[in-house]
Amino acid sequence: MTNSARPNSARPGSTPRICVIGGGPAGLTCARVLQGHGIEVTVYDADDAVDSRDPGGTLDLHADSGQIALEDAGLLDAFMSWARPQGQAKTRRDEHGTVLAEFVPGPGDEAAPEIDRGRLRRMLFDHLRPGTVRWGHRLVRVHPLGTGGHRLEFADGSTVEADLVIGADGAWSKVRPLVSDATPRHLGVCFLDARFDEADSRHPEIAGIVGAGHMFSKDDDGRAVILQRNGDGVVRGYIAFRAAPDWHVAAGVDLTDRESVRSHLVREFGHWSAAMRALIVRNDGDYVPRSFRALPAPLTWEHVPGVTLIGDAAHLMAPFGGHGANLAMLDGAELAHAVSRAVGPEAAVTLHEAVAQHESDMFVRSGGLAASSNDALVRFFATTDEPDLPPDHEQEHRDHLTRARAYRQERARRRGERAGA
The missing domain is CATH 3.30.9.30 (D-Amino Acid Oxidase; Chain A, domain 2)
Incomplete structure (x- = not known):
């Protein structure tokens, strides 16, 4: 089966055919925010269903990233109804069980509450329009069409053409080779x-x-x-x-x-x-x-028309600091906002220009955090006689809230500048 798309247009305001590869937090968040802008999108995922495999453990969603993405998606209240603020508690022990340090979140502390990965994925999926996600579609290759469009080929033999392919397909992304030869180490x-x-x-x-x-x-x-x-x-x-x-x-x-x-x-x-x-x-x-x-950090690439990456596909990093999933969701939301600036009668930029600007912003946002997360893992597992004490979690939580306010202010400033350009 072949589903042909409209040819990509360099004109601002054209309506692109958008395909997201990967139905994890990044891809589903992106799709939700795109739909909030009235933009059609289809998500393809290799899993047979949203809950067909063990999704892993728990995530802490930060006020300055993951929660901003959920707010953009209109799902912050839904998240808070499932989140566990008490799950922010942390204890450090030595190999004999002796407590070295403890952190207990105070009343009203919602800087980084926990949610199970499976619950988050289900919540995002349930708030998409029916039929948005095509389960059981494992991408095997992507063929550039020479006009900025791409043809996607799936394991079941089906194909689809798209004006914009969003690679949200994780560490071993099939989309990444279109923009970079980097591989996880x-x-x-x-x-x-x-x-x-x-x-x-x-x-x-x-x-x-x-x-x-x-x-x-x-x-x-x-x-x-x-x-x-x-x-x-x-x-x-x-x-x-x-x-x-x-x-x-x-x-x-x-x-x-x-x-x-x-x-x-x-x-x-x-x-x-x-x-x-x-x-x-x-x-x-x-x-x-x-x-x-992890991927090399910071990882950047020259913009390739018609394709981009978000989440682990773009900046796979060690889990220390909990930045990976948070940045992935923020990537998805910000990319959706960028695409919206190139669609509709009021659009002032082309799709390629909007996506290229988003990539530049993403590189700045994620590069330093990816490098510091990888360094933190190496330090944690190093052989040392020094006591291994945790960071100041109270200060971390204050920093999340401070950065959240600053991020919203800076984003509002940038949007104002672009609207007046």
Whole structure:
């Protein structure tokens, strides 16, 4: 099946055919804000349905990025109805369980409340027009058409043509090669994702250690355990260590055999206290191997007409600081606003000009945060005898709110300048 699009036009005000590749937070936010501007968009995603796979753990949405995107999408109140402000709590322990530092959010602190990834994705999807997302569409290649348009080819043999292709397809983006030859590099740290179901009743000791939010523990050899309180009584655990992606081969570990993994972890974490080792070996279900990867930071490219990137496809970074998903959603919202300036009878710029300006703004917004997040991960897992203390979370929250006010003011100024140009 082929769905041909209108040819791309250099004239301001033309109505483009827009395709978003990837139905994660970035792509869905972009689609929602585009629809708020009255602009048609179709999202293509490889998953069979919005909830067909485990979406991962919890996210903290920052007042100066993710929450601004949700406000633009008209979904901030919906988010707050599901968010967990108490999930902002953080505890740092050593390998013996001794508390090194604690942060408890104060009353009314909504600088970075938590929400499960699956809940966020469902919320965004539910607020799109029916039929916006085409599930079960795995992109295999993109063919430039020579006029700024592109033909998308999917694994099922279907094709579609678009005036603007938005790559929101994550770390291994199929769209990225159109604008950059950058690929994710391994940061030298791997981890195993585990979970504890009905934690308060079935794993009360573990629930007590993790508290209401996050617990971080690390030894001097770069081994760490990070626990996150999720919704529905679930605690997610991340057992992390410095290693190559194929560490299990040299270690003789069968990743499909839970007991094989556990035996290895007991040896590796044998010097940890019994209470802390429980966080490593009492999980429900199998261990899921993952690794930390990042794109070069800052990553920029020369604008290519008819295509752009947002989210992890544009600036995949380490999760330290929690900036990745937040920037991804803000990317989506800001790109949608940029496109709206090139559509309709009042448009003063072409689609290419609007997208190119958005990319320039995104590079400035994301480049430094990506580099600092990657550096923070390397420092966290470094071998050191120095005590590993967390940042000042109270100051972080004040900074989120200060930056949110400044961002809105600066955005209003820029829009005023563009409207008067």
